[in-house]
Amino acid sequence: MTFDFDWVPQLAQGLVLTVEITAACVALGAALGLLLAVGRVYGRGPIRAVCTTYIHIFRGTPLLVQLAILYFGLPTWGITLSRFTCAVLALGLNSAAYQAEYFRGAIQSVDTGQLAAARALGMSRWRAVGSIVIPQALRLVLPSWSNELILMLKYSSVVFSISLYDLMGVGKRLASRHFRYFEVFLVVALFYLVVVFLISRPLRMLERRIRIPGLGNSAH
Amino acid sequence: METLLCVRDLIKTYGANTVLTGVSFDLARGETKVVIGPSGTGKSTLLRCINRLSAPDSGRVTLDGIEITGHEKSLNRIRTRMGFVFQSFNLFSHLTALGNVRIGPMRVKGMSRAAATELAKEELARVGLSEKADAYPAELSGGQQQRVSIARALAMAPELILFDEPTSALDPELIGEVLDVMISLADDGMTMLVVSHEMGFARSVADEILFMDGGTIVEQAPPEQLFTAPTQPRTAEFLRKITTLYGGDAR
Amino acid sequence: MEALLAVSRQMPMLLRASVLNIELLLALVAIGFVVGTSVALCQVYGGRTVRTISGVYEWVFRSIPALVLLFLFYFGPAQFGLRIAPFLAAGLALGLRSSAYQSQIFRGAIQSIPTGQLAAARALGMSRMRAVITIILPQALRLSLPGWSNEFSAVVKDTTLAYAVGLNEIMRAARVVYDRQYELAMPVLLAVALVFLLLTFAGNFILGGVERRWHIPGTETAGGGPQADRSR
Numbered sequence: 109m110t111f112d113f114d115w116v117p118q119l120a121q122g123l124v125l126t127v128e129i130t131a132a133c134v135a136l137g138a139a140l141g142l143l144l145a146v147g148r149v150y151g152r153g154p155i156r157a158v159c160t161t162y163i164h165i166f167r168g169t170p171l172l173v174q175l176a177i178l179y180f181g182l183p184t185w186g187i188t189l190s191r192f193t194c195a196v197l198a199l200g201l202n203s204a205a206y207q208a209e210y211f212r213g214a215i216q217s218v219d220t221g222q223l224a225a226a227r228a229l230g231m232s233r234w235r236a237v238g239s240i241v242i243p244q245a246l247r248l249v250l251p252s253w254s255n256e257l258i259l260m261l262k263y264s265s266v267v268f269s270i271s272l273y274d275l276m277g278v279g280k281r282l283a284s285r286h287f288r289y290f291e292v293f294l295v296v297a298l299f300y301l302v303v304v305f306l307i308s309r310p311l312r313m314l315e316r317r318i319r320i321p322g323l324g325n326s327a328h
Numbered sequence: 329m330e331t332l333l334c335v336r337d338l339i340k341t342y343g344a345n346t347v348l349t350g351v352s353f354d355l356a357r358g359e360t361k362v363v364i365g366p367s368g369t370g371k372s373t374l375l376r377c378i379n380r381l382s383a384p385d386s387g388r389v390t391l392d393g394i395e396i397t398g399h400e401k402s403l404n405r406i407r408t409r410m411g412f413v414f415q416s417f418n419l420f421s422h423l424t425a426l427g428n429v430r431i432g433p434m435r436v437k438g439m440s441r442a443a444a445t446e447l448a449k450e451e452l453a454r455v456g457l458s459e460k461a462d463a464y465p466a467e468l469s470g471g472q473q474q475r476v477s478i479a480r481a482l483a484m485a486p487e488l489i490l491f492d493e494p495t496s497a498l499d500p501e502l503i504g505e506v507l508d509v510m511i512s513l514a515d516d517g518m519t520m521l522v523v524s525h526e527m528g529f530a531r532s533v534a535d536e537i538l539f540m541d542g543g544t545i546v547e548q549a550p551p552e553q554l555f556t557a558p559t560q561p562r563t564a565e566f567l568r569k570i571t572t573l574y575g576g577d578a579r
Numbered sequence: 580m581e582a583l584l585a586v587s588r589q590m591p592m593l594l595r596a597s598v599l600n601i602e603l604l605l606a607l608v609a610i611g612f613v614v615g616t617s618v619a620l621c622q623v624y625g626g627r628t629v630r631t632i633s634g635v636y637e638w639v640f641r642s643i644p645a646l647v648l649l650f651l652f653y654f655g656p657a658q659f660g661l662r663i664a665p666f667l668a669a670g671l672a673l674g675l676r677s678s679a680y681q682s683q684i685f686r687g688a689i690q691s692i693p694t695g696q697l698a699a700a701r702a703l704g705m706s707r708m709r710a711v712i713t714i715i716l717p718q719a720l721r722l723s724l725p726g727w728s729n730e731f732s733a734v735v736k737d738t739t740l741a742y743a744v745g746l747n748e749i750m751r752a753a754r755v756v757y758d759r760q761y762e763l764a765m766p767v768l769l770a771v772a773l774v775f776l777l778l779t780f781a782g783n784f785i786l787g788g789v790e791r792r793w794h795i796p797g798t799e800t801a802g803g804g805p806q807a808d809r810s811r
Binding site: 218219221222224225226227228229230231232233235239240243244247320321322 | 379381400401404405406407408410411412414416417418419420421422431432435436464465466467477480481484
């Protein structure tokens, strides 16, 4: 077993792209997911239907298919996007559907009595949702959201299939060029393990810091 | 005394169940009226129809001459003039006691943070909870939570406060502190409509008792008259059950 | 549109390829089940070393991306002269990965059984092993059903990743089509998406029925709904 340590900088370079893609797609997923969740919980008929359909479609089809549709399918309709854009868009739209469900769970677990109290003070519906429900939902959603972040980090590996040289892509290139699949991918696996570990710690600490006593439990 | 709240012929059905079968009464400024009656006779529904947390099927509610309709903007404005205290407190879990009391003035009335904080501190002091300003709801006892919720309502400077069984969810030894606050509010001249089982409170504070049964007001009279000489058999029946439950002079 | 016609001509081939996805799904879930329940039992009833090892196993197989595992299991042995069939490699890789998640589910189910029941079984004179086998396991298996069917429907989409190790499943079949006729890319891929939507729908339907049939009355899972998803 020979592993050329010259490969490490290249892999690190790939890792940078992995992190960039993950950050971008999770951000896109969060923004869109929150909108979808609000639309699903508080929206009227057509809005709610659209949000629910979106969520079902993106959760019911594989990420790989979604990515392929954007990268291979869209050009046949005259829309050609860069590889990076395709990757972030596919991963982001996918993540949004899952994040929407986490947000929805969090929103719905905020005690409805509090919404009534906010309305009784004279707050409009949207103000009550924005000032009372959403701040709590954002705190409640953190564990699931951390999970999503780590999951997307791992699933970002699918972008190698559209010739993007993220950690996975670089690994594949190195491995096939030198026919050292075993060593290279052991190191790749190690990279992912370390990154996941490095991200999990701060996230767990964050969860503990923003915890408010009694949040998430219904009134005692 | 001028009439502040005017309720006429409120009817409310839930599915096949008619909960309010036609309720009418007036509430004048400075008056305290207490609604009593068996469970499930629509007392809470009545309060919720007044500030339109539930929409009545028919009937009219007027505050200070202005009719309360479902129209969003005017409804929000009217709600700022009516306080509502819930049975289950419904404090905002993510805010401290101080945060809970000042959010109304800040977000609804547009007060500055500094002014709202000052006001919130005053109201917390009024209900006797100054030292708990930075506590979160989960860190407070039930009685303390309910007092914060009263302070939250007071911070909006309402002309009228609706109380929906404010002490029903409290352990017995915590009821007193909440009733004390309510009594002092009444003494200060606040207009109050209270749904409650606390007969002692009703007797000492209410200007009039409204006895509800079967979705309508069966009898209304000043406490001394209602408790000692009820004119309706149903009233007498209910009062008899209550006194056997609590023994003699109810609390 | 003629594109639709062209695609419908490819449908039989695509559907045949999708059978491989289903077969892979069944294989990997089965492997995941056998290994997962064993790991869970080790975690709950094992000694210190056994628990640490199984803990590490779980963590490793959950934290490494599925694609990396696939490559390791398929190309790795090839490097040492051992040829492994794509199906076997994919089944092992994804199966062991699933076992890490399934062991969590099973472990949670075991731990949700009140400990008093084990004590009662022992009080009757049962040995520890007998108590676990006759009292704990049957309940744990039924309590695992919601989480297990969740895993099942999550993992069906992962089977497409096996294209990367040469398995001729539906994604690879689709690629073959639009590599030759690129203008068919969109319709073919949409057809594949549709196949998965139907699979997901059918799967949920069947699993829902199974869950309802074997549900232990009085045990509503607290973690059935907001459980974080683990697959794409």
